[in-house]
Amino acid sequence: MADSLVLDIGGDIGALVIHTGPELDSAEIELSPVGFDHQRFHNQxxxxxxxxxxxxxxxxxxxxxxEYRVWRDHDTVHGTVRIEGGQVAEYTW
Known part of the structure; x- marks a missing residue:
């Protein structure tokens, strides 16, 4: 059976899927708005x-x-990604 997710998108809210390899299973990945590095949030x-x-x-x-920064670790940015309202963005680690 396939896993399912509920995404809460619409208006100025989008979603992000970060694709990784199995070596990152259970790791936490942090995002922050560009220019606001201290406003980080994460998901596993x-x-x-x-x-x-x-x-x-x-x-x-x-x-x-x-625009968001994807953090490799506490001090290193892995890359950036743009989130559009009502859409699902994808980022490959």
Whole structure:
């Protein structure tokens, strides 16, 4: 059976799926709005069972539209991602 998620998107709220490898299973990934590094929030990577196999993702089901930093660790930015209201953004680790 495939895993399912509920995303709370619409208006100026979007969602983000970060695709990782299995080596990050159970790791926490942090985001922060660009320019506001101290306003971090996180979600955990989980194995998701899909019809075509297992995928590892961190899912942020409710994120305000804007540009966000994806943090590799406390001090290092992995990259940036843009969230659009009413849409699901994807980022590959």
């Amino acid at each position: 990577v989980h194995a998701r069972h899909l019809p075509d196999g297992v995928r590892h993702n961190a899912v942020f089901p409710r994120v305000h539209a804007g």
